[in-house]
Amino acid sequence: MLHVNSISKMYHSKPALSDISLTVQPGECIGIIGESGSGKSTLGKIILGLEKPDQGDVHFRDSNLHTLKGQALKKLRRHLQIVFQDPAGSLNPQLPVWKSVVEPLENYPDVIPSFLKEVRHNRKKMAQVLFQKVGLSPELLERYPHQLSGGQKQRIAVARGISLEPNLLVCDEPTSSLDVSVQAQVLNLLKKLQRDLNLSFLFISHDIAAVQFMCERIVVLKDGILVDTFLTNELFSASRHPYTKMLVEMSMEQEYK
Ligand SMILES: Nc1ncnc2c1ncn2[C@@H]1O[C@H](COP(=O)(O)OP(=O)(O)OP(=O)(O)O)[C@@H](O)[C@H]1O
Ligand SMILES: [Mg+2]
Incomplete structure (x- = not known):
């Protein structure tokens, strides 16, 4: 490959x-x-x-x-996607984290990953499914990066990394x-x-x-x-x-x- x-x-x-x-x-x-x-x-x-x-x-x-x-x-x-050492660096501090998670999908409107097919018309639901995939509670969707622990932020970065099913x-x-x-x-x-x-x-x-x-x-x-x-x-x-x-x-x- x-x-x-x-x-x-x-x-x-x-x-x-x-x-x-x-x-x-x-x-x-x-x-x-x-x-x-x-x-x-x-x-x-x-x-x-x-x-x-x-x-x-x-x-x-x-x-x-x-x-x-x-x-x-x-x-x-x-x-081809990446997860960096410093999760904060890959997240926009001004955005609730769910928006960072689905941002790559916005750059690729034609791409629907297999695990997001059923929620394809709703960005927030896409974020919810991605949160689930990385073991994050849906309660954290609206948080900002500074309101999360290092481990939670790295899970967000991973969710973002897999969002396009690379x-x-x-x-x-x-x-x-x-x-x-x-x-x-x-x-x-x-x-x-x-x-x-x-x-x-x-x-x-x-x-x-x-x-x-x-x-x-x-x-x-x-x-x-x-x-x-x-x-x-x-x-x-x-x-x-x-x-x-x-x-x-x-x-x-x-x-x-
Ligand atoms: N953009 C750059 N401009 C100039 N030199 C660079 C640049 N990026 C890397 N280097 C140099 O290339 C070499 C390899 O760097 P690289 O960052 O790939 O190492 P690394 O193995 O990832 O190190 P670390 O474990 O510290 O992250 C180093 O000598 C570094 O100084
Ligand atoms: Mg390095």
Whole structure:
């Protein structure tokens, strides 16, 4: 479904990504790990079409993402959505949250996701169904972002992310801003949605335990280079790249601090 072919990207003549290739199948969840500055978000942005690679290309649903324009690009981008680290940043503080949730649908008046067919003529009911999908009480529909907890806001951002029934959700550190107790709830929600909607995920995180829980396959970036890729159950195998082993050790030390 998604093919990233040998992409490279420089910022101010410094490589942020060098010759990265990867494939994501329908319904698959790929984890991207690596230290700060290793190029994870840059890769996410290129896959979303928000940044152009200097070299290489991205094929999504059999189209070259970076050569499409206008309506064709818009049509394709419907299937690529994002959940950011900071949920507040993706919500308009001036709008009751239900309006933020259905905003993407307003940009695509012709798109009726399968789970919204029965309520297609009523935007608020659409928001209600989306709230239900992410485990939020309908009492919160009229609230403003500042009246919600971090976990609730992230659920709103997820509801917005799935509102167009995308094929691929790029989650860039989706739980890093949340309390530990809430992180697991949001991860469980993402996993449930993945199954219910047959979503693919590109799951970017520092949190190796979260990546292990969510993903079947893991890609390791170091200074913009893909140094290791493997099935999640091979995370502790002796044949892992030394850098991967170091990341695993670092994450264990953090857990026991
Ligand atoms: N818009 C930009 N302009 C200039 N340099 C950039 C830009 N975006 C990223 N970079 C640089 O590219 C490299 C990769 O950054 P990126 O944000 O992709 O890393 P990351 O792995 O997501 O890090 P983090 O874990 O801190 O989010 C870094 O050296 C960063 O400074
Ligand atoms: Mg990042």
